[in-house]
Amino acid sequence: MNENDRLAEAKELIDSHLNDTIEEELSPADIAQHLKIVRQHDEELFAEYIEKLEPEILGDVAIELPDHMLKDVIETLPTDKIIEAIEELESDDAAELLEYIEDIDEKKAKEVFDSLDRDDQEEILRIRSYDENEAGAYMQTELFSANLNEKLQTAVNRLREQKENGELENVSQLFIIDDDQVLKFAIPLEDLILFDFNKTLEEIIQKNKEDKYKPHVAMDSEPIEDVVDRVQNYDLNSIPVVDSKGVLLGRITTDDVHDFIEDSATEQIYNLANVGDADEEEDDSLLKATRSRGIWLLINLVTAIVSSSIIGLFDDTIASYVALAILMPIVASMGGNTGTQALTVTVRRLTLGEIEFENAKNALKRELGIAFTNGVIFAVLIGIVASFWFDRPMLGVVIGAAMLMNFFFAGFFGTVIPLTLKRFNIDPAVGSSVLLTTVTDVVGFFSFLGLAKWILL
Structure with a gap:
């Protein structure tokens, strides 16, 4: 279309x-x-x-x-x-x-x-x-609640009236409170039809298992990320928000959770690409978007100069052996891709709260294991190709060893860089890719050209 x-x-x-x-x-x-x-x-x-x-x-x-x-x-x-x-x-x-x-x-x-x-x-x-990262900032105060001493029929009549007046939407639970507005129980609407409408809610609860209707709650001051995890883990339609005394303040619904997850995912994607934020990218202002990207491109230029300076240290070696200039980008490119894989997985796990700096040992071992295994495989493969391509077996050894080293360091720093940034309360998605590219380029060029100078010349 x-x-x-x-x-x-x-x-x-x-x-x-x-x-x-x-x-x-x-x-x-x-x-x-x-x-x-x-x-x-x-x-x-x-x-x-x-x-x-x-x-x-x-x-x-x-x-x-x-x-x-x-x-x-x-x-x-x-x-x-x-x-x-x-x-x-x-x-x-x-x-x-x-x-x-x-x-x-x-x-x-x-x-x-x-x-x-x-x-x-x-x-x-x-x-x-509330601060923008607190659960209270995401709650809505419209909810369906009733007192323990209230008859179910009265509560249902009020719900019907509020729905007809458009005061409530997406109701999935009846929140039961005491005289001090403290939340005690939460009953799914689908369960209400099973009860005697002429009994009080307290009588209904006492007749049934109280633990069944003990609600999962969100503290108004706790991080919204923790609330989102709770909603996902327990597959909740909504979660009540209470203060430190247990007083019911509001609720957070699944659409709020969905919006938060979508916004977080979008932010991570934009940050990984060093492209500013989504609103700025959608803005009609060409100057704003250009400036946002240009800052990171400037940083990338500086790191590229650092990488190029490493090549400059071996200009005599490259001049003596032209094949090195042909093969050199392969080492850096493969290492960069390996590091990006480890970086992406680590940032995702950090975002989901699956790992922290203190317990990241297993994650690091896993990424190093994957990087080393792939390094061995591709080192052997490129070594054979280079040996036959330029009819120089030792050239295959050099590029194979350099690639193995770069794979290992790419896996290591692809995991450690975002973990370290997170440790210092810096968004791990911002700047990680620039730092990682610098590491893989420097290690790749230095190991390949250094080994070549030592072994081939």
């Missing part, structure tokens, strides 16, 4: 959504994706579509848009409509959207915040009071 066809399809689907003629309702993510295509070709039509979106879905669509498009939304829409859109959002999304607006226009963000209901303001302030 060419660009014109994509644009025509996007316009047709958005028009159908706005006119309620589409057979299957578009999700906010779908609408945002179509709006991205429209804006690439027609900014005026993009602004027109934004103005026509209903407040009920506008906020969800805005969150799905990249920052540079969200800026257009903020500048295009009147403040009253932005306020309506935020009031339709769940508390965590409302706090997130308001933060985006604040980054773009602080004055407008203050105007919007001051116009919100008192309850909405308090919820947003509570969520934003």
Whole structure:
């Protein structure tokens, strides 16, 4: 499908959504994706579509848009409509959207915040009071809860009313609290139909096994990474968030967990490539993206000069034996790829919390074992090829030995570099590749040319 066809399809689907003629309702993510295509070709039509979106879905669509498009939304829409859109959002999304607006226009963000209901303001302030890596920053305060002394029928009636009024979405559990708002139990909605609706929740719990309904909880101040691991390990639909006294504050849902994992994965990929962040890459500003990449290219240039200086130490050797110049890139390239493999696996395991600096001995042994085994195999292979290619058996020995050495060091530093950076609270994905490339180039060139000078000349 060419660009014109994509644009025509996007316009047709958005028009159908706005006119309620589409057979299957578009999700906010779908609408945002179509709006991205429209804006690439027609900014005026993009602004027109934004103005026509209903407040009920506008906020969800805005969150799905990249920052540079969200800026257009903020500048295009009147403040009253932005306020309506935020009031339709769940508390965590409302706090997130308001933060985006604040980054773009602080004055407008203050105007919007001051116009919100008192309850909405308090919820947003509570969520934003947490650091960005704390679980409380990801929670939503809308949840289905009931007191121990409350009858199940009363609780269900309240749930029905809240659902009809659009106050609750994606409900999967009933959180049971005591008179002090301390969370005691959590019952899946599917289990509620098994109970006597005329009994109190305390009677129901006592009649059943209490341990069955003891909830997995997240402390509001604990790292979000730990909460995500817990949700994944126990396959939870949502997890309640409590404070140090056990008071129920909110919940974190699977969509929040999914967004965090996606953002983390994207950040790791961009960092490994030394390309800045995703928002900056999506931004229309060519200068920003160029500057971000250029900084790392400058660092890479410096390390490349270091590697080249190693070659300069053996210029007489290369001049005397031209075959070395032909084979030299093979040693560095194979070592670099081996190191990248070890680096990628190590960064992934660090991100997932599977290893730490203190217990990385087994991981290091494994990567060294893999690197050494592959080193032996490819050292023998390239040694045979080089021997027949240039009709010089000892040249095969030199390149084979150099490759084995480089494989070993590539596996070692591909594991140790990210572990060390993590030890000093530096993102292991940032800069690891540059450091590793320098090591594999220097070791590869020095070992190959040094052995050649010692053995062949």
